[in-house]
Amino acid sequence: GENVEQHPSTLSVQEGDSAVIKCTYSDSASNYFPWYKQELGKRPQLIIDIRSNVGEKKDQRIAVTLNKTAKHFSLHITETQPEDSAVYFCAAPAAGNKLTFGGGTRVLVKP
Amino acid sequence: DTEVTQTPKHLVMGMTNKKSLKCEQHMGHRAMYWYKQKAKKPPELMFVYSYEKLSINESVPSRFSPECPNSSLLNLHLHALQPEDSALYLCASSLLREGTAFFGQGTRLTVV
Numbered sequence: 026g027e028n029v030e031q032h033p034s035t036l037s038v039q040e041g042d043s044a045v046i047k048c049t050y051s052d053s054a055s056n057y058f059p060w061y062k063q064e065l066g067k068r069p070q071l072i073i074d075i076r077s078n079v080g081e082k083k084d085q086r087i088a089v090t091l092n093k094t095a096k097h098f099s100l101h102i103t104e105t106q107p108e109d110s111a112v113y114f115c116a117a118p119a120a121g122n123k124l125t126f127g128g129g130t131r132v133l134v135k136p
Numbered sequence: 137d138t139e140v141t142q143t144p145k146h147l148v149m150g151m152t153n154k155k156s157l158k159c160e161q162h163m164g165h166r167a168m169y170w171y172k173q174k175a176k177k178p179p180e181l182m183f184v185y186s187y188e189k190l191s192i193n194e195s196v197p198s199r200f201s202p203e204c205p206n207s208s209l210l211n212l213h214l215h216a217l218q219p220e221d222s223a224l225y226l227c228a229s230s231l232l233r234e235g236t237a238f239f240g241q242g243t244r245l246t247v248v
Binding site: 061116 | 167176177179181186192238239240241242
C-alpha cells in the first residue's frame with residue numbers, strides 16, 4: 026500500500042516569511058497529490074492539488090511542486106499570515122480510491 | 137452544491153447504545169468514505185464505497201457497520217462501542233477517477 030511521510034511535524038514562522046512542508050510517497054502509481062488545511066475543530070479542507078503530469082502549480086500565495094522521479098512533493102506558502110496557522114496534511118492515493126495522509130504539520134504563524 | 141453534510145455534529149453514547157451517523161452529498165460523486173480522526177493525528181481510512189458497493193474495509197471492528205442506501209447517502213451504524221472509539225468521524229466523497237476528496241464537518245463522538 027501507499028506510505029506517505031511528512032516533514033516537519035511542527036513549523037513556526039514569523040508573519041510575512043515563507044513556510045515549506047515536504048512529503049514523500051512510496052507508490053509510483055500515485056498520480057494525484059492533494060494538500061489539506063485543518064483548523065482546530067474543523068474539517069480538512071482541500072487547498073491545492075497537483076497531478077502527475079505537471080511539476081508545479083500555484084494559487085495566489087500557495088504553490089505545490091512535484092518530483093515524480095524522487096517521489097516527493099512540497100507545499101510552499103509565501104507571505105504567511107496569522108490565518109495560515111493550522112495543521113496541514115499531504116495525501117497520496119493508492120489503488121481503490123484509498124487516500125493515505127501524511128502525519129500532518131502544525132504551522133504557527135507568529136505576528 | 138459542493139457540500140458534504142454530516143449529522144449529528146456531536147454524539148455522546150453509552151457502551152450499550154446503538155446509534156447511527158449520517159452523511160449526504162449531492163455532487164454526483166460515486167465514491168464515499170468514512171474516516172476516523174483522533175486528536176493530533178491524520179484521518180485514518182475506515183471504509184470506501186464505490187458505486188454504492190463496499191470496496192475497502194480497513195479491518196474495522198464489526199461494531200462499526202457501514203451502509204450506502206443510494207449514491208447520495210452514507211451511514212455508519214454504531215453498536216457496543218468502547219471508550220477508545222471516541223474520535224472525530226469524517227465522511228468524504230470524490231469522483232472515482234479524479235480523487236479530490238471533499239470532507240464533511242464531522243461528527244465528534246464520545247463513548248462513555
